Amino acid sequence: MTEQHQATALRPTEAVEFSIDRVQARLEEFFANRIREAEAYHPAYAHLWKLCSERTLGGKRIRPRLLLDFAAALGAETESNETLAASVEAIVDIATAVELLHASFLLHDDVFDGDLVRRGTPNLIGALVNEGAGPLEQAAVGPGGAHDSAGTPSGSAAPNRLHWARTCGILMGDLLLAEVHQLFARTHVADAQRTQLLDLLAHAITESVVGEQLDVGLEDGTVAADTATVLEMCRLKTATYTFELPLRAAAILAGSSSPAIDAALAAAGAHLGLAFQLQDDLLSTFGDPEVHGKDAYSDLREGKETAVIAAARMTAAWPQIEPSFGSGRLDAAEGARVQELLRECGAERFVRGLIDDQMRALHETLADATSGLPDRARQTLLALADRLDGRRS
């Protein structure tokens, strides 16, 4: 979505400079300050900030772009560009915070999933593991194969190195989560707006945590995997903070918030986010690993309870798929076989149908004139949905 998103991003109104470059500059300043501060403490701590900076500064900025674009759309519609210009600093603050929230979630998510790679390059944990031997590097990995007892593919990394790397990942996630709140708490807006923003942040964090908990519970088998639970997990884990949060934050910051608008944006965010996540599940199961940047078959190998799998569980093909699913030892030939089974049994088609359902629901939400959602905002959301559709092919 991102590349297309970037290309077709709505033009901000002339009075307001809503460039993503300002968010990038803020992020660069933040990391530079933190690295400087960290150097006064300990080299290991400074190193952690440097690794995090390298990985975070190269992100795609989907969420801050969405916030900036949508704030611009609302500002243009309400023709209150002066008010809006006064709050551009606050918009950049919150857009920066939204990006750091994403980075924080990714760090903890990689710990939960045991991932050492993201988009084809080592993630923070992978970098720390690869980085060469600490004194205890030679400690043996127990036998028993590709998964350690935390349910994680441990590869050839020594346990102490992995433990160190994961600890650093958790701590860095904590630091970024703290910074997100600092940005929300300090941004220069009216008290009522800040309270609304803080409420929204709490809501987004709660839903993301519930979603993450369900995701892990589904994978570990502590939560039963049915399609409804998997869909709710997707909405909670991804849709809320990726779509609902930027959209509603933009409305608050643009002074366009109202209970009806909030409700419409929450619904629109859920539908867009769920469609986005379902697309992501399709792409990572059936797509080209060169394009989506994940290991081919890694979701299947790890036993990730995606909507595709939830659908396949309901079919007669499942007994053929189950032995390979989450086995941790899925090679390319077996991966391709499972992929074919998932297509044949109708799971792929079923998920495409779910995406269509979300798109229909989005159009219904936007067609409801009682929400008071400005036309330009509607158009922005519909344009987003179109780009999502394009991503299917």
Add this chain to the structure above:
Amino acid sequence: MTEQHQATALRPTEAVEFSIDRVQARLEEFFANRIREAEAYHPAYAHLWKLCSERTLGGKRIRPRLLLDFAAALGAETESNETLAASVEAIVDIATAVELLHASFLLHDDVFDGDLVRRGTPNLIGALVNEGAGPLEQAAVGPGGAHDSAGTPSGSAAPNRLHWARTCGILMGDLLLAEVHQLFARTHVADAQRTQLLDLLAHAITESVVGEQLDVGLEDGTVAADTATVLEMCRLKTATYTFELPLRAAAILAGSSSPAIDAALAAAGAHLGLAFQLQDDLLSTFGDPEVHGKDAYSDLREGKETAVIAAARMTAAWPQIEPSFGSGRLDAAEGARVQELLRECGAERFVRGLIDDQMRALHETLADATSGLPDRARQTLLALADRLDGRRS
């Protein structure tokens, strides 16, 4: 320290009700609200909040008590009880936040240390592991003994159950960390005070994270263990958020903050906190497990790099101690033998000497009249130091 602390707590001035009960009530209200909110999401999420509530509501409240007592002492000295009374709500907010910060750190610390027990009862992770079989409970633990590849004593718990439990521990730590910031961000104080409080919170979190990182690095062998690093780790990991944060927050909230007072309180907090942590190391190495509530020899078994161990490393006795240290299989007889070696080699005496150094430095800090620290505040800090001394016997 706590029981004595409770008994000899300074009386609040009559105009101001600084009872710890108000913090307790706030915590109870917070957890009740969160459990109610969680029930609307998923039973597994509500269950997590219930477990966390049970474990957090029974705490000793060392940090909020310190904040309340010190704010009362400053209020009495400055004779501005009216101003102080007006900000009692804010003091209770921040005292509550300080307790939740502690709870958040403990949750993540237990993940890093692989602990399933705290003070003799299962911690959040232990409770989730013990709670009975999920569908995958029967999954085998790899051979290779008491430590899994995350460097964690895995006991007999199945890998998936452990992974689920640790994930929940990390997520709950995140939720509490978020709540801490919400309390700081929303408390009704002047903007300048809120900025000071937010700065202080950021400082406390940074130092605690650096301390935790060093602690794990020392244990995993990625950071070299020398006495200076171990002491700095102790200060960062424990002293800052346990002593400096409540003391300085109290000064800000009581309107008694100034650069000189802040500096004096930062130093006093560091000395008190370091002495406290060194005492803790002595107690958990040599004390009665019935009293300190940890597993006997658990620090030795896990290879915890305490000041006692750092001192022992410098002695001729170390080669006799090293094979048992961090072996993961230390039984009672071997534990008692290592204990005796640590006494004989002078490590215990050395650490007692370090505590005396910190006490001397505390007295010097408090004797410096240029700080402008009110007399009543000095007395409170000296009384705290006396109680700490009493804890040695």
